Amino acid sequence: MTVPVLSVQGLSVRFRMRGGGHVAAVTDATFDLAAGECLALVGESGCGKSVLASALLGLLPQNAETAGSALLGDTDLLTADERTLARTVRGRRVGLVPQSPAAHLTPVRTVRSQLEETLRELMGVRRPRLRTAAEAAAERAAFPAGHLDRYPHELSGGLAQRAATALALIGDAPLLLADEPTTGLDRDLVERTVDELKRHVGDDRSMLLITHDLAAAERIADRVAVMYAGRVVELTDAEAFFGTPGPAHPYARGLLNALPEREFTPIPGMPPELSALPEGCAFAARCGRADEACAVVPALTGGAACHHPHVDVLEAPRA
Ligand SMILES: Nc1ncnc2c1ncn2[C@@H]1O[C@H](COP(=O)(O)OP(=O)(O)OP(=O)(O)O)[C@@H](O)[C@H]1O
Numbered sequence: 001m002t003v004p005v006l007s008v009q010g011l012s013v014r015f016r017m018r019g020g021g022h023v024a025a026v027t028d029a030t031f032d033l034a035a036g037e038c039l040a041l042v043g044e045s046g047c048g049k050s051v052l053a054s055a056l057l058g059l060l061p062q063n064a065e066t067a068g069s070a071l072l073g074d075t076d077l078l079t080a081d082e083r084t085l086a087r088t089v090r091g092r093r094v095g096l097v098p099q100s101p102a103a104h105l106t107p108v109r110t111v112r113s114q115l116e117e118t119l120r121e122l123m124g125v126r127r128p129r130l131r132t133a134a135e136a137a138a139e140r141a142a143f144p145a146g147h148l149d150r151y152p153h154e155l156s157g158g159l160a161q162r163a164a165t166a167l168a169l170i171g172d173a174p175l176l177l178a179d180e181p182t183t184g185l186d187r188d189l190v191e192r193t194v195d196e197l198k199r200h201v202g203d204d205r206s207m208l209l210i211t212h213d214l215a216a217a218e219r220i221a222d223r224v225a226v227m228y229a230g231r232v233v234e235l236t237d238a239e240a241f242f243g244t245p246g247p248a249h250p251y252a253r254g255l256l257n258a259l260p261e262r263e264f265t266p267i268p269g270m271p272p273e274l275s276a277l278p279e280g281c282a283f284a285a286r287c288g289r290a291d292e293a294c295a296v297v298p299a300l301t302g303g304a305a306c307h308h309p310h311v312d313v314l315e316a317p318r319a
């Protein structure tokens with residue numbers, strides 16, 4: 001077994017709130033990311049995806065408490081000091097593809113100057129090589145050279161995304177972290193963006209793609225992790241998940257069946273408040289399969305954290 005690029009073990013993040021309460025944003029997340037693999041982390045708004053990403057980047061706010069570990073090589077991202085994270089991790093070992101590229105780019109500077117600055121900072125490239133290097137960096141993300149002297153507000157959503165991707169690729173980081181890279185894009189642009197990201201994954205580069213867009217995840221992911229109320233409730237092979245036998249966890253199955261191109265039936269009810277999670281399985285209150293066993297939190301075994309996973313899945317060979 002090869003050493004994973006990223007190994008997350010029992011990662012929990014909770015926020016201390018005024019008045020003594022807590023928000024349990026991420027609870028006991030455990031997963032590995034293999035070299036060249038794309039893992040899609042999916043789940044509804046507010047389930048803890050971005051908090052998990054912030055934890056991996058050392059960008060949690062002051063009121064956050066973490067537990068567990070997240071090993072990137074021999075660096076534990078949860079305990080590394082800010083200096084290490086800023087100087088050796090962000091950009092260099094983890095490339096960040098942002099949620100809102102237009103907002104992530106500096107508004108008062110052209111794409112060329114932002115690429116050049118990042119090349120200088122991360123790769124030590126100096127004039128006169130800077131100009132050619134910036135053009136090569138743009139080309140890598142299919143950003144047209146003719147638009148390099150534009151300011152972010154002069155770019156379409158698709159081009160802003162490519163500019164942000166070009167920036168994320170500069171450090172040759174072995175791990176790309178993309179948090180909702182397709183939010184706000186039209187469907188055909190979503191597909192193009194996802195396909196372009198996919199070109200950068202493989203061999204020496206892995207990707208953790210955070211999205212609530214299951215169709216985007218299906219296009220690109222090798223494996224899927226489904227989060228519900230802060231926990232990973234299913235972790236499985238993408239082909240099995242989107243095809244046959246389908247998701248094992250009733251929540252994951254409901255999420256897929258809610259898609260317009262599938263059954264278009266939403267899961268009844270709402271997720272619990274992360275400040276007041278129930279004792280047992282957090283999905284039990286919405287689950288047609290729940291019984292008294294669900295008063296205890298189910299462990300993530302056989303790919304799904306559920307006392308009553310879909311049987312057809314259990315009987316089929318799992319990846
Ligand atoms: N600084 C904070 N203090 C308290 N609670 C927070 C803080 N940051 C995030 N949360 C809470 O953590 C939970 C998880 O938020 P998160 O942003 O990770 O969701 P998400 O899955 O990324 O959703 P979306 O799809 O909308 O981006 C939310 O309930 C959010 O309100």
Ligand code: NI
Pocket residue numbers: 049050051179180
């Ligand atoms: Ni988010």
